[in-house]
Amino acid sequence: MADSLLKVDQVSQRFGGLLAVNAASFEVEADSITALIGPNGAGKTTLFAIIAGFQNPSEGRITFAAEEITGIEPHLLARRGLVRTFQIVQPFATLTVRDNIAVGAHLRHPDRRAALDKAEIIARQLGLGQLLDRPAENLTVSARKRLELARALAAEPRLLLLDEVMAGLNPSEVRDLLPVIRDIREGGTTILLIEHVMQAVMNLSDRVHVLAEGKIIASGRPEDVVDNEEVIEAYLGEGAARQYGTSGRPS
Amino acid sequence: MFSPAILIQAVINGVLMGAVYALIALGLTLIYGVLHIINFAHGALLTMALFAVYFAYKVLGLDPYVAMLAIAPLFFAVGYGLQRFVIGPAAHGDDRSVMLVTLGLAIVIENLLLYAFHADTRTIDVPAGFNVIDVDGALLGVSRVIGFAAVMLLTLLLWALMKRTDTGKAIRAVAREKLGAELSGIDVAHIYAVTFGLGTACLGIAACLLIPTFYVNPTVGQSFILVAFTIVVLGGMGSVTGALLGGLFVGVIESLGGLFFGETLGQLGIFLVFILVLLVRPTGLFGERA
Amino acid sequence: MKGPLAVVTVVGLLACVPLAGASNVTLNFLIVAMLAALVGQGWNILGGYGGQYSFGHAAFFGSGAYVTAILQVRYGVNAWVGFGCGIVAGAIVGGVIGFLVFRSGLKGSYFALVTLAFAEVLRIVGSVAPITGAGVGTLIKLDLRPEALQFQSRAIFYWLILLLVFISLLIAERLEQTRFGAWLMAVRENEDSARALGVDVFAVKMGAAVLSAAVTAAAGCFYAQYFLFIDSSIAFGSRVSVEALLAAIVGGSGTVFGPLAGALAVRSLGEVAKLVAGDAPGVDLAIYGAVLVAVVAFAPRGIVGLGATLWARLRTGEAGHLAGSSSRG
Numbered sequence: 125m126a127d128s129l130l131k132v133d134q135v136s137q138r139f140g141g142l143l144a145v146n147a148a149s150f151e152v153e154a155d156s157i158t159a160l161i162g163p164n165g166a167g168k169t170t171l172f173a174i175i176a177g178f179q180n181p182s183e184g185r186i187t188f189a190a191e192e193i194t195g196i197e198p199h200l201l202a203r204r205g206l207v208r209t210f211q212i213v214q215p216f217a218t219l220t221v222r223d224n225i226a227v228g229a230h231l232r233h234p235d236r237r238a239a240l241d242k243a244e245i246i247a248r249q250l251g252l253g254q255l256l257d258r259p260a261e262n263l264t265v266s267a268r269k270r271l272e273l274a275r276a277l278a279a280e281p282r283l284l285l286l287d288e289v290m291a292g293l294n295p296s297e298v299r300d301l302l303p304v305i306r307d308i309r310e311g312g313t314t315i316l317l318i319e320h321v322m323q324a325v326m327n328l329s330d331r332v333h334v335l336a337e338g339k340i341i342a343s344g345r346p347e348d349v350v351d352n353e354e355v356i357e358a359y360l361g362e363g364a365a366r367q368y369g370t371s372g373r374p375s
Numbered sequence: 376m377f378s379p380a381i382l383i384q385a386v387i388n389g390v391l392m393g394a395v396y397a398l399i400a401l402g403l404t405l406i407y408g409v410l411h412i413i414n415f416a417h418g419a420l421l422t423m424a425l426f427a428v429y430f431a432y433k434v435l436g437l438d439p440y441v442a443m444l445a446i447a448p449l450f451f452a453v454g455y456g457l458q459r460f461v462i463g464p465a466a467h468g469d470d471r472s473v474m475l476v477t478l479g480l481a482i483v484i485e486n487l488l489l490y491a492f493h494a495d496t497r498t499i500d501v502p503a504g505f506n507v508i509d510v511d512g513a514l515l516g517v518s519r520v521i522g523f524a525a526v527m528l529l530t531l532l533l534w535a536l537m538k539r540t541d542t543g544k545a546i547r548a549v550a551r552e553k554l555g556a557e558l559s560g561i562d563v564a565h566i567y568a569v570t571f572g573l574g575t576a577c578l579g580i581a582a583c584l585l586i587p588t589f590y591v592n593p594t595v596g597q598s599f600i601l602v603a604f605t606i607v608v609l610g611g612m613g614s615v616t617g618a619l620l621g622g623l624f625v626g627v628i629e630s631l632g633g634l635f636f637g638e639t640l641g642q643l644g645i646f647l648v649f650i651l652v653l654l655v656r657p658t659g660l661f662g663e664r665a
Numbered sequence: 666m667k668g669p670l671a672v673v674t675v676v677g678l679l680a681c682v683p684l685a686g687a688s689n690v691t692l693n694f695l696i697v698a699m700l701a702a703l704v705g706q707g708w709n710i711l712g713g714y715g716g717q718y719s720f721g722h723a724a725f726f727g728s729g730a731y732v733t734a735i736l737q738v739r740y741g742v743n744a745w746v747g748f749g750c751g752i753v754a755g756a757i758v759g760g761v762i763g764f765l766v767f768r769s770g771l772k773g774s775y776f777a778l779v780t781l782a783f784a785e786v787l788r789i790v791g792s793v794a795p796i797t798g799a800g801v802g803t804l805i806k807l808d809l810r811p812e813a814l815q816f817q818s819r820a821i822f823y824w825l826i827l828l829l830v831f832i833s834l835l836i837a838e839r840l841e842q843t844r845f846g847a848w849l850m851a852v853r854e855n856e857d858s859a860r861a862l863g864v865d866v867f868a869v870k871m872g873a874a875v876l877s878a879a880v881t882a883a884a885g886c887f888y889a890q891y892f893l894f895i896d897s898s899i900a901f902g903s904r905v906s907v908e909a910l911l912a913a914i915v916g917g918s919g920t921v922f923g924p925l926a927g928a929l930a931v932r933s934l935g936e937v938a939k940l941v942a943g944d945a946p947g948v949d950l951a952i953y954g955a956v957l958v959a960v961v962a963f964a965p966r967g968i969v970g971l972g973a974t975l976w977a978r979l980r981t982g983e984a985g986h987l988a989g990s991s992s993r994g
Binding site: 176178197198199202203207208209210214215216217218219223226227228230231234235236239275276279 | 843847848858864
């Protein structure tokens with residue numbers, strides 16, 4: 125059985141009186157693609173921010189590669205191999221695609237030439253080869269998403285946190301991105317993704333965790349989780365499971 | 376060291392002076408609260424207002440308190456025009472550009488004043504200028520009392536404007552959620568300009584209140600502005616209450632500080648407080664995130 | 666390698682000016698313009714490449730100027746050693762201010778505001794502290810020997826400031842070709858993304874602040890040696906702070922040659938203004954303010970940006986013309 129690369133242990137996040145994350149616990153196996161799903165406002169991005177070091181949790185621990193990383197700053201986590209992308213893409217606007225990706229590459233390659241070469245390789249890998257010299261601010265949404273991915277990839281992460289990488293893409297763009305993400309996993313990178321686009325979740329993930337109102341309410345294989353009564357109710361409201369039915373399989 | 380009478384006097388002077396500081400700070404915080412920009416031209420505009428009031432007196436023979444009726448709308452128009460036709464368009468909505476544009480305006484205004492009127496200091500002798508009322512042993516400068524009353528009245532008017540009129544509601548809407556306001560049909564560029572105009576109108580009125588007891592030269596705006604900025608960061612960027620309370624507070628501190636430490640050190644002290652507040656708590660006591 | 670070669674070429678051309686028999690007036694103009702280019706490049710490192718717009722760069726200029734002057738005048742330190750110390754002093758001031766400000770996470774307008782305040786504090790302190798000569802200022806004794814870093818010939822002063830400008834150009838050029846520079850520009854564009862990619866944002870900003878301050882302080886040291894007099898409003902006054910950002914913005918912030926181009930343009934404009942409006946105080950600065958607004962409004966990428974756009978248009982124009990003729994031919 126594969127070891128868990130990431131362990132989230134009883135993590136809670138309080139903002140004043142609001143409990144955004146409520147004793148969430150789950151694990152991510154090495155070499156897997158794991159999805160974190162849940163209705164809007166469930167606390168997924170907050171959890172990501174905590175895992176990636178952008179916020180300190182009120183309670184709980186995060187363990188990465190058998191070492192505790194709770195409260196460690198993002199840039200140090202990146203150096204350890206934990207890299208995140210952002211839901212609202214944040215490219216280095218006035219820099220070219222090549223220079224954008226090179227920033228990621230510089231994490232492992234101090235030499236400028238080496239970083240630029242690596243940037244070019246990764247760009248081509250993600251279909252951005254024609255856009256290498258274009259300023260990031262001139263890219264389409266779809267290209268920006270790939271750029272976000274490329275930058276993170278260039279940093280050679282062991283664990284890649286993808287925050288709604290499919291958001292804003294049309295169905296054919298989503299379909300085109302699926303093999304790219306699978307290839308990243310083939311390359312030896314574990315992926316934890318937040319996703320709303322079910323097509324991607326079902327197609328990609330080995331394991332799914334469902335977050336609702338800050339709590340993990342279900343974990344399992346994608347096909348099992350979507351049939352789970354509680355999960356359906358979390359998305360569609362109370363009584364929805366009864367109304368719309370499940371396939372009768374146990375959760 | 377100092378007798379209680381002198382201390383009380385200093386405190387009272389501080390409160391009266393603080394009201395005018397509060398007015399200057401009010402303009403600044405209003406502009407920040409709605410446009411989310413730090414108006415680096417605020418000092419230069421105050422200097423310009425002081426010159427305007429001075430010349431209204433010298434050339435037109437208008438008493439500053441009378442001139443206020445003309446100066447306030449005039450400076451409202453100046454502020455409206457600057458934001459609508461210079462700052463807004465030039466900055467293309469970029470934060471860094473806005474900074475540079477307001478700085479550029481400040482430099483232009485101050486140096487045009489310098490070029491036109493040279494560095495000499497001028498004062499005016501207004502009839503009510505140095506009269507004092509004797510209240511229970513404490514001497515209150517009449518012009519300062521008028522200033523205090525005027526500021527209180529103005530604050531009330533501003534509050535009424537914000538709560539009761541459509542424009543006021545539109546301003547509050549834009550301050551809270553620009554995109555939503557825009558989608559609701561509010562002309563954001565116009566509202567921005569109105570707000571800026573209100574801010575500069577405050578400066579126009581403040582100038583009228585200050586002139587009887589102060590001097591005018593092209594750099595005088597600077598010293599008031601420092602105090603205004605300190606008040607705004609202390610009271611919180613965007614907070615009207617903060618500007619008022621902060622103004623009174625700083626007025627008193629400055630008065631007492633001047634008493635004990637002299638003017639230069641007093642200035643230095645205010646700067647250090649300013650830096651300290653920025654470093655430690657830029658949200659101030661009442662304001663929003665830095 | 667295009668970068669360093671371009672720098673050497675430009676500086677080489679500039680160095681020939683005295684050899685072509687330029688008058689003292691011309692040399693003086695160029696020296697002052699180079700001073701502006703140097704403070705501009707200093708500002709450019711933190712502001713142009715790093716995106717942290719300081720409105721108080723005079724703090725570093727003045728530190729360099731005063732330290733070098735005071736060491737010579739009050740402690741008899743050798744002028745060259747004093748020069749070095751001035752640069753180090755500037756770097757330290759940059760480090761202290763940077764540490765305080767970046768630790769607090771101040772950015773954007775707040776950063777500009779607090780740097781403005783720091784410069785003003787230094788100005789007030791400088792105007793009353795006995796060690797600086799308070800209101801009277803500090804006068805360096807005339808001693809026209811190379812050992813005292815003073816020269817009979819203006820040309821030598823010119824070459825000295827040109828050397829400093831040369832070094833600053835190389836620094837900028839290196840920034841564009843190294844990891845530190847890439848990190849710095851990433852921080853300018855988006856701090857959170859930079860963090861997520863392993864950039865230590867605080868350390869990068871600190872490094873830029875110290876480097877920027879050192880370069881600007883060098884300009885201050887030179888000023889002291891060339892003019893032999895400084896007081897608090899010269900050293901820490903807003904004029905220097907404005908000239909620093911103006912040169913960079915007008916010329917093109919975040920580029921190697923921007924501050925140099927901007928300094929020459931702005932200074933020339935200042936001279937023209939003086940011809941037209943006489944020596945009245947405030948004319949040149951008023952024009953500078955207007956230029957700043959105009960550049961931000963109409964040419965945000967500055968002179969270098971305009972040049973690049975023009976160059977690109979010429980090239981596509983050429984290519985279009987060639988394509989047209991070949992299709993016919």
